[in-house]
Amino acid sequence: MAVEVLLIDDDPDLSIMLRTLLRGQDFQIQAVFSGEEGIDACQEAQPDVVILDILMPEMDGWEVCEHIREFSDVPILILSALGSPGSVARALDAGADDYLIKPIHASLLASRLRTLVRRRLLVQEEQVA
Numbered sequence: 001m002a003v004e005v006l007l008i009d010d011d012p013d014l015s016i017m018l019r020t021l022l023r024g025q026d027f028q029i030q031a032v033f034s035g036e037e038g039i040d041a042c043q044e045a046q047p048d049v050v051i052l053d054i055l056m057p058e059m060d061g062w063e064v065c066e067h068i069r070e071f072s073d074v075p076i077l078i079l080s081a082l083g084s085p086g087s088v089a090r091a092l093d094a095g096a097d098d099y100l101i102k103p104i105h106a107s108l109l110a111s112r113l114r115t116l117v118r119r120r121l122l123v124q125e126e127q128v129a
Contacts, residue, residue: 002028003117006047008038008064009079010056018051021106027113035059039067047074048117052096054080054087062094069095075116079104 005027007015015031022029032041035056042050050068054061065076075098078091083101091099097119098112 002026003049003113004045004047005029005049005051005113006038006041006045006074007031007051008035008041008056008061009051009053010034011053014053018109022110025106025110027110035061035064035067038064042068042072042074046072048120049075049077049113051077051079051113054078054082054091062090065091065094065096073120075120077112077116079109 003026007018007029009015009031010033012031012033015029019029030041030045030047032038036059038050038052052061052064061078061080065078068074068076076096078096078099079102080087080091080099081102088099097116100109100112
């Protein structure tokens with residue numbers, strides 16, 4: 001079964017690149033290009049994991065992350081060019097589960113995505129038991 005990934009990033013080229021990098025690794029990527037679209041898509045599609053950029057116009061990734069956390073516990077992986085410790089800490093404080101700095105190697109990204117999804121499934125199984 002494919003992992004449903006919601007990509008929230010204002011750069012359309014990134015969605016093409018991620019689809020290419022993750023081709024053949026059982027990921028289905030839905031891309032949206034603004035924070036508000038991302039929040040709406042997360043509510044509607046209920047993805048397995050979200051990849052979120054920080055630097056976006058109108059609503060930045062920190063705000064998007066906080067809004068998603070108001071209604072969902074979906075794993076959120078920040079993928080950003082910002083690599084300062086303050087940026088990472090702010091994202092984690094906003095509710096992100098992981099943080100990777102662009103550019104990223106495909107195998108590391110795929111591994112982190114699978115880890116986040118696996119961790120969420122374990123938590124859900126524990127809640128049912």
